[in-house]
Amino acid sequence: MDDLVIARSLFGMTMGVHIIYATLGVGLPVMILVAELLFQKTKDKDYALMASRWTKGFAVLLGVAIPTGTIAGVQLSLLWPGFMEVVGKVIALPFQIEIYAFFLEALFMSIYIYAADRLSPWMRIVSVTLVAIGAVASAVLITNVHAFEGTPDGFKIQNGEIVDVDPWAAFLNPSFLVTSGHVAVSAIMTGAFAIASVAAFKMLKEKGPNKVYLYHQKALMMGLIIGGLFSLLTALNGHESAQQLHEYQPEKLAAAEGLFETQQYAPLAIGGFTDRETEEVKWAIEIPWALSYLAGDRFDTEVVGLNDFPEEYWPPLFVHTLFNAMVGIGSMLILLSLIGFVWHKFLKRDQFPRWLMGIFIAAGPLSMLSIEFGWIFACTGRQPWVIYRIMKTEDSVTTSGNLGILFLLFLLIYIILMIATVLVLRYYFKRNPVSKEIDTNIS
Amino acid sequence: MPEALYAITLIWGVVFIYAVMASIDFGAGFWSMIYLNKQQTRATNIANRYLSPSWEVTNVFIVAIVVALFSFFPGATFTLGTVLLIPGSIILLLLALRSAFLVFSHVAEEYKKGLTFVSGITGFLIPALLISVLPITQGGFIDSFDGNQELLLGKLFTSPSEYAFVGFAISSTLFLSSLLLADYSNVAGEMDAYAIYRKDAIIIGPISLLMAAFIIFTMRNEANWLYENILNYTPWMIASIAGFALGYAALWFPHRQKKAGFKGMPRIAMISVVAQYLFAGYAYGSAHLPYIVYPDVTIESGFTHPETFRALIVTYIVAFFILTPGFIYFWRLFLKDKRYVKPKES
Ligand code: HDD
Ligand code: HEM
Ligand code: HEM
Numbered sequence: 067m068d069d070l071v072i073a074r075s076l077f078g079m080t081m082g083v084h085i086i087y088a089t090l091g092v093g094l095p096v097m098i099l100v101a102e103l104l105f106q107k108t109k110d111k112d113y114a115l116m117a118s119r120w121t122k123g124f125a126v127l128l129g130v131a132i133p134t135g136t137i138a139g140v141q142l143s144l145l146w147p148g149f150m151e152v153v154g155k156v157i158a159l160p161f162q163i164e165i166y167a168f169f170l171e172a173l174f175m176s177i178y179i180y181a182a183d184r185l186s187p188w189m190r191i192v193s194v195t196l197v198a199i200g201a202v203a204s205a206v207l208i209t210n211v212h213a214f215e216g217t218p219d220g221f222k223i224q225n226g227e228i229v230d231v232d233p234w235a236a237f238l239n240p241s242f243l244v245t246s247g248h249v250a251v252s253a254i255m256t257g258a259f260a261i262a263s264v265a266a267f268k269m270l271k272e273k274g275p276n277k278v279y280l281y282h283q284k285a286l287m288m289g290l291i292i293g294g295l296f297s298l299l300t301a302l303n304g305h306e307s308a309q310q311l312h313e314y315q316p317e318k319l320a321a322a323e324g325l326f327e328t329q330q331y332a333p334l335a336i337g338g339f340t341d342r343e344t345e346e347v348k349w350a351i352e353i354p355w356a357l358s359y360l361a362g363d364r365f366d367t368e369v370v371g372l373n374d375f376p377e378e379y380w381p382p383l384f385v386h387t388l389f390n391a392m393v394g395i396g397s398m399l400i401l402l403s404l405i406g407f408v409w410h411k412f413l414k415r416d417q418f419p420r421w422l423m424g425i426f427i428a429a430g431p432l433s434m435l436s437i438e439f440g441w442i443f444a445c446t447g448r449q450p451w452v453i454y455r456i457m458k459t460e461d462s463v464t465t466s467g468n469l470g471i472l473f474l475l476f477l478l479i480y481i482i483l484m485i486a487t488v489l490v491l492r493y494y495f496k497r498n499p500v501s502k503e504i505d506t507n508i509s
Numbered sequence: 510m511p512e513a514l515y516a517i518t519l520i521w522g523v524v525f526i527y528a529v530m531a532s533i534d535f536g537a538g539f540w541s542m543i544y545l546n547k548q549q550t551r552a553t554n555i556a557n558r559y560l561s562p563s564w565e566v567t568n569v570f571i572v573a574i575v576v577a578l579f580s581f582f583p584g585a586t587f588t589l590g591t592v593l594l595i596p597g598s599i600i601l602l603l604l605a606l607r608s609a610f611l612v613f614s615h616v617a618e619e620y621k622k623g624l625t626f627v628s629g630i631t632g633f634l635i636p637a638l639l640i641s642v643l644p645i646t647q648g649g650f651i652d653s654f655d656g657n658q659e660l661l662l663g664k665l666f667t668s669p670s671e672y673a674f675v676g677f678a679i680s681s682t683l684f685l686s687s688l689l690l691a692d693y694s695n696v697a698g699e700m701d702a703y704a705i706y707r708k709d710a711i712i713i714g715p716i717s718l719l720m721a722a723f724i725i726f727t728m729r730n731e732a733n734w735l736y737e738n739i740l741n742y743t744p745w746m747i748a749s750i751a752g753f754a755l756g757y758a759a760l761w762f763p764h765r766q767k768k769a770g771f772k773g774m775p776r777i778a779m780i781s782v783v784a785q786y787l788f789a790g791y792a793y794g795s796a797h798l799p800y801i802v803y804p805d806v807t808i809e810s811g812f813t814h815p816e817t818f819r820a821l822i823v824t825y826i827v828a829f830f831i832l833t834p835g836f837i838y839f840w841r842l843f844l845k846d847k848r849y850v851k852p853k854e855s
Contacts, residue, residue, distance in 0.1 A: 136601065
C-alpha cells in the first residue's frame with residue numbers, strides 16, 4: 067500500500083515536471099512558425115528576431131523536455147509493469163507512432179537550429195512546420211493512451227486472458243479525438259500566453275515607446291491574439307470533454323461537480339469545497355439547472371451522482387477544486403484577451419494601462435497552472451482505476467521496493483534541472499538583450 | 510513461431526543502431542572533456558560539432574527500444590520492468606543530467622567547462638550501466654519467490670561477468686567514437702585533431718578486443734548455456750575478429766596527405782569496425798535465443814497479440830518511407846556538407 071502511494075507520487079511528479087516543458091515544447095514552435103510567416107509577409111525584421119530568440123529559448127526547454135519525457139516513458143514500464151503488459155498487447159500503436167513523431171521533431175529541430183544559416187527561407191518554414199507538427203503529434207498520441215485509460219476499447223478480458231484484440235479500435239477509442247484536441251489547443255494557448263507574459267514584463271521595464279518597446283509590443287499582440295483564439299477553442303472543446311465524462315465516466319463528472327444525488331435539473335457548483343459528511347459543496351455559488359444543461363444540452367438531463375456508485379470507486383473529492391480552477395482560469399483568460407482586443411482595436415490606444423499589463427504578465431503562469439490542474443484532475447479523477455473499470459492502479463504497480471529513495475533522487479534531479487533552466491535562460495537573455503540584437507539586425 | 514522472430518530481429522536492429530550511435534555520442538562527450546584545455550588543437554570543437562545536432566536523434570532511439578520491447582514483448586515487460594527498476598532509474602537520472610547540461614553548455618559559454626565535465630563523466634558511466642542489462646538477462650542474478658522477482662544487486666556487482674561487460678562497454682565506446690571522430694576530423698581537414706583521435710583509437714582498439722575475450726571467458730562459468738550456444742556461431746566470431754583486424758590495419762593504410770606524415774584510411778577503419786560489432790552482435794543475439802530473460806521469459810512466452818504485431822509492422826513500414834528522406838537530408842546537412850563540417854575560420 068505504501069509503495070503504491072510512493073509510486074503514484076513519483077510518476078505524478080515526473081509528469082508534473084515533464085508537462086511544463088512539453089507543453090511549451092508544443093506551443094512555442096507554433097509561435098515561431100507564425101513569426102516566420104509574418105516575417106515573410108511583412109519583411110519586418112522584428113519578426114525574424116522573435117523567431118530566432120524564441121528558438122533559443124525553445125532549444126533550452128527541449129533540453130529538459132526530452133530527458134524528462136524519456137524518464138516518463140521508461141518509468142511507465144518500471145513503475146506500472148502490470149499496466150504496460152496490457153498496453154503492449156492492446157494500445158501499443160500510439161506509443162510506436164509517437165516515436166516517429168519524435169524522430170520528425172528531433173531531425174528537423176536540429177536542422178532548424180544548427181543549419182539555419184544554410185537554409186533558404188522556404189526551407190526554414192518547412193523545417194519549423196515539421197517541428198510543430200511533430201510536437202503536436204507527440205501530444206496527441208500520448209493523450210491517446212490517456213484517453214484509452216478512461217474509455218478503454220478494442221479488447222476483452224476473459225478468465226484473466228486478453229482476447230479479441232483490435233488495436234485500431236483501441237486507438238480510435240471514444241474519447242480520443244475530443245481529449246487530444248483539448249490537450250493540443252490548450253498547449254498552443256499556453257505557449258501563446260507565455261510569450262505574451264514575457265513581452266508584457268519587458269514592456270513595463272522600458273521607459274517609452276522606443277524600438278525595443280515596439281518589438282515587445284508586437285510580440286504581446288501576437289501572443290494575445292493567438293492565445294485568445296485558442297483559449298476560446300479550449301473552452302468549447304472542454305465543454306465537449308465534460309459531456310464525454312457525463313457519458314463514459316459519470317462518477318468523475320459527479321466528483322468534479324461535488325454532486326451526490328442523481329437528479330434532473332442539476333445545479334452547477336462553482337467554487338467551494340466538497341464536504342463528504344453533509345454531502346454538499348460548502349461555500350459554493352450554485353447556478354440552478356446549469357450542470358444538466360452542460361452535461362446534455364437540456365435542462366432535464368439526468369446527471370448521475372456519487373451515491374449511485376460504491377464508495378470504494380469514488381474519485382477523491384478534491385478534484386472539484388482542480389476542475390474549478392482549470393475552468394476558472396480558462397474563462398478569465400478569454401475575458402482578458404477580449405479586453406485587450408477591445409482596448410486596442412476600438413479604443414485605439416497604443417498603450418495598455420499598467421494594471422492590465424500586470425494581468426498580462428500573469429496570463430502565462432496561470433495558463434500553465436491550468437494545464438497542471440487539468441492533468442491532475444484527469445489522472446487522479448480516474449482513481450482507483452488505471453484502466454477504467456478494468457484494471458486497478460494497485461494491481462498494476464511494481465512489486466519491487468526501495469521506491470522512497472528513488473523518489474528523493476528524482477526530486478533532487480528535477481529541482482536541479484528546473485533551477486538550471488531558469489539560470490541558463492536568464493544568463494543567455496541577459497547576455498544578448500533585444501536592444502543589442504535589434505541594432506545588429508539593422509546594420 | 511516466426512512472427513516473434515521477426516519482432517526480436519527488429520528490436521535487435523534498433524538496439525544495434527542505438528549501440529553504435531550512442532557509443533559515438535557518449536564517447537564524443539568524453540573526448541570533448543579530455544581535450545577541453547588543449548586550445549591549440551581543435552579536437553574538442555570537432556567532438557562538439559558532431560555532438561550538437563546528433564544527440565537528440567540518438568536519444569529517440571533509446572525510447573524506441575523501450576517502446577519496441579513492451580509493444581512486441583509485453584510478457585517480458587513485467588520481469589524486465591521489475592528487475593531493472595534500480596539500474597534503470599539510475600541510468601535515467603544520469604541521462605537527464607547529461608542531456609540537459611549538454612544543451613545548456615551551448616547556450617552558456619561561461620559555464621562550458623563545468624558543464625562539459627558533466628557530459629564527459631556521464632559519457633562513460635551510462636554505457637557501463639546500460640550494458641549491465643546483458644549479464645542480467647543471461648540468468649543467475651534474479652531471485653524469484655512466490656510470483657515476485659528481485660534483482661540480486663550484490664551478486665551482480667561482485668560478478669566478474671559484470672565487470673567484463675562494463676570494461677567492454679567503456680572501451681568500445683571510446684574506440685568507436687575515436688574512430689568516427691578521426692574520420693570526421695579528416696573530412697574537416699583538421700589534421701591535428703585527426704592525429705589525436707587516430708592515436709586514441711590505436712591505443713583503445715586492442716583493449717576492447719581483450720574485453721570481448723574476457724566476456725566469453727566469464728560467460729563460460731556464469732552462463733554456460735549461452736557459452737555453449739555461442740560456440741555454434743564460431744564463423745561469425747571469426748568474421749568479427751577479421752573485421753577488427755582490417756579496421757585496425759586501415760589506420761596504417763596510406764593517407765591522401767602522405768607527404769605531411771599522415772597515415773590511415775579512417776573511413777575504411779570505421780566501416781570495418783562497425784562490421785566487427787555487427788557480426789559479434791549477431792552471434793551473441795542468436796545464441797541468446799529463444800530467451801529474453803533466461804530462464805523465465807522466451808520470445809514466445811512474452812510475445813504480443815498477433816493483431817497488434819501486424820498493426821505495428823504496418824506503421825513501421827509507413828514510417829520508414831516517411832522518415833527516410835528526413836534522415837538523408839539530416840545526414841547531408843551535418844555529416845557531408847563541408848560548410849558545416851569545415852566552417853570558415855572565425
Ligand atoms: C490551458 C489549459 C486548460 C484550460 C484553460 C482548460 N483546460 Fe480542460 N484540461 C486541460 C487544460 C485546460 C488539460 C491539461 O489539457 C487536460 C488534462 C487531461 C486532458 O485531456 O486535458 C484537461 C482536462 C479536462 C477535462 C477532463 C478530461 C478527462 O478527464 O479525460 C475536462 C472535462 C475539461 N478539461 C474541461 C474543461 C472546460 C469545460 C474548460 C473551460 C474553460 C477547460 N477544460 C479549460
Ligand atoms: C497523457 C498521458 C498520460 C498517461 C498515459 C498517464 C498515466 C498515468 C498512470 C498510469 C498513472 C498511475 C496510476 C494512477 O495513479 O492513476 C498516472 C498517475 C498520475 N498522473 Fe498521469 N498520465 C498521463 C499524463 C499525465 C500528465 C501530463 C500529468 C501531468 C500533471 C499526469 C499526472 C499524474 C499524476 C499527478 C498522477 C498521480 C495520480 C494520483 O496520485 O492519484 N499524468 N498517470
Ligand atoms: C500530454 C502530455 C504530454 C505532452 C504535451 C508531451 C509532449 C512532448 C514533447 C513536445 C516532447 C519533445 C519531443 C521531441 O523533441 O522529441 C516530449 C518528449 C517526450 N515525451 Fe512527452 N508529452 C506528454 C506526456 C508524456 C507522457 C505521459 C509520456 C510517457 C509516458 C511522454 C513521453 C515522452 C518521451 C519518451 C519523450 C522524449 C522523446 C525523445 O527522446 O525525443 N510524454 N513530450
